[in-house]
Amino acid sequence: MNHAHTHTPHHGAAHGHHEHAMDGQAEILDLDAEVLGEHTASITAWLPLQTAPHHIVDLGCGTGAGTFALLDRFPDAYVTAVDASAEHLQRLRTKAYTRGVEERVRTVQADLDDDTWPDLGSPDLIWASASMHHMAHPDRALRTVHDTLAPGGLFAVVELAGHPRFLPADAPAERPGLEERIHAAADRRQAEHVPHRGADWGPMLTAAGFTVEGERTITVNIEGSRSEAVGRYATGVLRRIHSVIADRLSPEDLTALDRLLDTSGPHSILRRDDLTVRTERTVWAARRI
Template identity: 35%
Template sequence: MAEQLETQAELYTPLYERALAWIGKEVTEPGLIVDAGSGPGVISCLFADAFPGARVVAVDGSGELLERARSRAERLGVADRFGTLTGELPQALDDLEYPADLLWASRSLHHLGDQQAALSAFADRLAPDGTLALMEGGLPMRWLPRDIGIGRPGLQARLDVLEEERFTRMRTELPGSVDVTEDWPALLTAAGLKHTRTRSFLLDLPAPAPDRARAVVAARLGRLREIVGDGLDAEDRATVDRLLDPQDPASVHRRTDLFVLTAHTVHTAVKPH
C-alpha cells in the first residue's frame, strides 16, 4: 500500500495546501510541527514547505513509510529540519523532545480504539497555545457519473454502503474500541482544548482526469473489489471487473468521463495557556 498511499496523497496536494493555508492564518510561526500518523510523509513535507521556520516530525508505526518520508524530505531539500519517530499512536508521542506547537492528525485517529483518550493524549503533547488539527470526515470520493453505461446505475453508492459497513467492523475490532458520537469539535473540547474551528476542502479534478488520477482511481477501485467485493451482487462484480480491465474501453483506464471529486474536513482547537 505504500506506493498507493504516496500517489494518492500527491494527487490530493491541492486540497492539503488549501487546508494548510487555512491553518496558517491561526498558527503563524510554529517551532515544532508533528504529523501524527504521517504515512509516507507527503503532508509532512508540505508542512515543511508552508512553515519554513519550523521543525517537522513525522510519526508513524511503519518504518517503511517513514523511510519514504525521509527520502522525500531529502529530495525536497528540507531534511535538515525534518525528523521521524517510529511507534504506535498515541504512545509514540511521549518520545517527542519537546511539546508541539501544531499537531496534525490526518485520518489516523479513527484507527485508534479509544478516540477520546487519544485526543487527550494528543492535547497533552501540545505546547500552551498550541493547535491540534484533525482531518476526519468529509465526503466520499466520486469518480464516475451515476449511470456509466454498463451495469446498474448507482454503483458507487452501493460501494459506499459496503465500505461504511466494513469501516464500522474495523472500528469494533480495534483493541479497546469505544463508541463515540463523531462530533469532533465536542471531542476536542472534552480533551481540554478551546476555540474549535471547522472547514472542509474540495478536490475537484474534472473529466477527463489526468493519468495519475486514473491510477489512483484504479488502485482504489481494485482495493474495494478486494475488501468488499463479496458484498456485491454478480452484476455489480462484473461491472467492477470491467472497470478494472485496462483492455476494456469502458474501464477507468480509458474512459473520457472519469473525474475526481471529494471533500475532506479539518477541525482545529487550541490548548489553553
C-alpha cells in the same frame, strides 16, 4: 491522510498488521498527495495560527502528504513525522532527501494506540490527517495530544467524508450506479470496524481540554482531465475497496467492477475520460490554552 483509505491497514496505529498488508496503500497515499495537494495547501493556509510554528508533529503521517505541505507552508519549521509503518516512513525519508529537506524531518515509528507514546517534544502544531478515526481509544489519544502540545499550541484534525467518488452516476453502462453500491457496502463494513470514521471531533476535542477555534469543510471536485494521476488514483482506491467488500457485492456488480479494474481491458477505468474526484474534507482547529 490525508488520505483515501479502505481501512484494512492504516497509518495511525499498527494493531499488528504486517508490512505486506501495506502493499498498494503507499502508492494510494502518494497519489492522494498529488491529486489533493491544492486542497491540503489551502487547509494549511487556513489554520488560525498566532505565530508561525517552529516544531510540527504529523501524527499518522503516511508517506508524507501533510509533512511536505507543512514544510512548504512554514519554511522555518521542522516536522516530526510519526507512523506505525516502517515502509511509509522510509518512503517519506527518501522524498525528504530528494527534495533537499531531510535536515527538517525526523521520523518516529510508533503505534498511537499504545498506552505510552514516544517523546515528541513540545510542538507548536500537531497535524493529524485521516488518522484520528483509526484510534481504538480516541479520547485517550486526544488527551495525549493535548498534553504533548506546547501551551498555546494548535491541533489540526483533518478527515475525509468517506472514500472519494470518481464515476458518473450512470456508469458503467451495463451497471449504472455501481460506485454508490460499492461505497454503501464499504460503509457498512467500515461502520463495524472503524466506528469513529465520520465522527464530529468538535465535542471530543472540547472534552479533552481543547478550545475549538475553527471548523471548515472543503468540497473537493477535481476533473480527471486536469491530471492523469486521477485514473491511477481511482484504480487504486477501488482496488483497495474491492479487496474488502468483494463478498458483499452481487455477481453482476462484481463482474462490472472487475472489468473497470482490468487495466489492460477495453473497459478499464484508465480509458475513461469522464472521471472526477468528489469528496469532502473537514478540518477542526483546536488550541491548548
